[in-house]
Amino acid sequence: PNTQYELLRRRIYSNTNELWYFVHSRLLDIQKRASEVAPELVDSIAYLLSLGLEHKRSLIYDVEQLTEVDGYATWREKESNDLSNLVQERFKYLQNPENCNTAKKLVCSLNKGCGYGCQLHHAVYCFMVAYGKKRTLIMKSKGWRYHKAGWEEIFKPISDTCTNPSGESVANWPGNQDTQVINLPIIDSLSPRPPFLPLAVPEDLAPRLTRLHGDPIVWWVGQILKYLLRPQEKTANMIQETMTKMGFKRPIVGVHVRRTDKVGTEAAYHGIDEYMAHVDEYYNYLELKQAVDKRRVYLASDDPKVLTEARNKYPHYEIIGDPSISKTAAVSTRYSDSSLFGIILDIHMLSMSDYLVCTFSSQVCRVAYEIMQNYYPDASARFRSLDDIYYYGGQNAHNVVAVWPHEPKRSSEMTIAAGDLIGIAGNHWNGFSKGRNLRTNQIAFYPSFKVKDKIETAKFPNYSEIYK
Numbered sequence: 001p002n003t004q005y006e007l008l009r010r011r012i013y014s015n016t017n018e019l020w021y022f023v024h025s026r027l028l029d030i031q032k033r034a035s036e037v038a039p040e041l042v043d044s045i046a047y048l049l050s051l052g053l054e055h056k057r058s059l060i061y062d063v064e065q066l067t068e069v070d071g072y073a074t075w076r077e078k079e080s081n082d083l084s085n086l087v088q089e090r091f092k093y094l095q096n097p098e099n100c101n102t103a104k105k106l107v108c109s110l111n112k113g114c115g116y117g118c119q120l121h122h123a124v125y126c127f128m129v130a131y132g133k134k135r136t137l138i139m140k141s142k143g144w145r146y147h148k149a150g151w152e153e154i155f156k157p158i159s160d161t162c163t164n165p166s167g168e169s170v171a172n173w174p175g176n177q178d179t180q181v182i183n184l185p186i187i188d189s190l191s192p193r194p195p196f197l198p199l200a201v202p203e204d205l206a207p208r209l210t211r212l213h214g215d216p217i218v219w220w221v222g223q224i225l226k227y228l229l230r231p232q233e234k235t236a237n238m239i240q241e242t243m244t245k246m247g248f249k250r251p252i253v254g255v256h257v258r259r260t261d262k263v264g265t266e267a268a269y270h271g272i273d274e275y276m277a278h279v280d281e282y283y284n285y286l287e288l289k290q291a292v293d294k295r296r297v298y299l300a301s302d303d304p305k306v307l308t309e310a311r312n313k314y315p316h317y318e319i320i321g322d323p324s325i326s327k328t329a330a331v332s333t334r335y336s337d338s339s340l341f342g343i344i345l346d347i348h349m350l351s352m353s354d355y356l357v358c359t360f361s362s363q364v365c366r367v368a369y370e371i372m373q374n375y376y377p378d379a380s381a382r383f384r385s386l387d388d389i390y391y392y393g394g395q396n397a398h399n400v401v402a403v404w405p406h407e408p409k410r411s412s413e414m415t416i417a418a419g420d421l422i423g424i425a426g427n428h429w430n431g432f433s434k435g436r437n438l439r440t441n442q443i444a445f446y447p448s449f450k451v452k453d454k455i456e457t458a459k460f461p462n463y464s465e466i467y468k
């Protein structure tokens with residue numbers, strides 16, 4: 001298929017959702033107001049909301065059907081496999097140099113002072129820089145807060161041949177070309193910043209990725225996680241056994257509820273009903289396509305009370321989850337050895353779900369979403385975040401390009417000329433996003449459908465020598 005066609009198909013899909021976010025949220029406002037000043041209108045508004053939603057579902061259904069009838073389904077599967085094989089091969093080559101004694105290395109310590117999701121993202125960032133600099137990544141993980149004996153007991157070593165961090169010359173980032181070993185700091189204190197940081201994807205893959213995938217950076221992060229998270233046999237067995245025991249079965253929606261230390265500091269509180277409303281809608285939609293025997297949810301949370309609450313409130317749902325899988329509400333023990341299997345399992349099951357409902361402010365859910373990309377040619381639309389849009393901690397500015405002009409109709413709205421670049425801060429899931437117009441410096445709301453994502457690229461090496 002040509003790229004234009006794929007972009008248009010995805011654009012119609014997301015803007016159908018945006019149209020409904022807008023109309024739905026406005027109608028709710030009007031309904032609330034009507035109940036005070038014009039109660040006779042409440043019913044008609046409810047009618048609009050209900051039939052309007054059916055309209056939207058039908059449009060989404062049709063555009064989704066396109067991917068099945070346009071004849072490109074096989075191509076998408078194959079292209080997705082080919083791209084994955086291509087980069088996985090490069091990763092293997094990079095990580096297994098012929099001579100480790102002379103190989104150029106980049107050294108990272110896994111133990112960033114943060115949670116598991118955050119540490120995985122730290123490792124992925126190290127890998128991106130290693131790939132960009134063509135240096136074998138050495139990851140120090142002895143004494144890891146999640147498993148004292150180190151990464152290699154849980155996951156396969158990231159190299160079979162080269163794990164020794166020593167070398168002839170050692171320097172801290174940036175070092176220079178000839179330095180054999182360079183130590184990389186955490187992304188928060190990285191200076192100078194190389195071009196290889198998110199949201200940039202390798203330029204040589206960008207045309208293919210833009211055609212295949214709705215959010216190339218998420219694909220790229222997912223590929224690195226695929227390489228890093230190859231489980232040891234013991235880990236794989238543990239995951240398999242738990243999934244069987246829990247009765248993990250499709251269809252299933254993954255719900256992640258992040259509470260405890262995050263609420264009030266880095267994220268707002270969201271009640272379980274808010275998550276479940278989106279789960280309900282997912283299943284209402286799914287029932288247009290297939291019979292659903294049981295509405296199933298995999299519920300992960302750092303707060304075990306959430307599971308009990310959800311099961312009590314939603315008895316017609318089958319809610320899978322296990323508050324006892326070595327997770328604990330106490331912050332002191334959360335970031336520790338005993339909680340590792342709990343979080344590995346939760347992330348795995350979330351990523352294996354058909355759809356994710358969560359807060360993207362949590363790295364746990366973002367990691368699950370990234371891994372999910374490995375199971376579909378394009379899983380970029382299989383989520384609903386209650387707060388942030390997707391981002392990568394420490395990323396460069398996320399810019400979008402205006403495709404339509406906008407004349408403000410309210411004082412909170414932005415003036416836009418087609419072609420303007422806008423730094424996006426967030427989607428408010430009501431038809432509007434907030435951002436800064438880079439031409440005018442105005443910070444304001446703009447209709448989300450009036451822009452498109454700007455795909456960032458960087459000149460990573462293309463590893464052409466592998467095929468010589």
Ligand code: GDP
Nearest residue numbers: 115116117118300301302327342343362363364
């Ligand atoms: P964030 O703080 O939510 O952005 O994500 P981090 O991964 O950096 O830190 C949160 C930590 O809390 C995780 O690494 C886990 O140890 C724990 N945690 C959060 N949510 C869950 C969950 O759903 N299940 C389990 N088992 N642990 C969780």
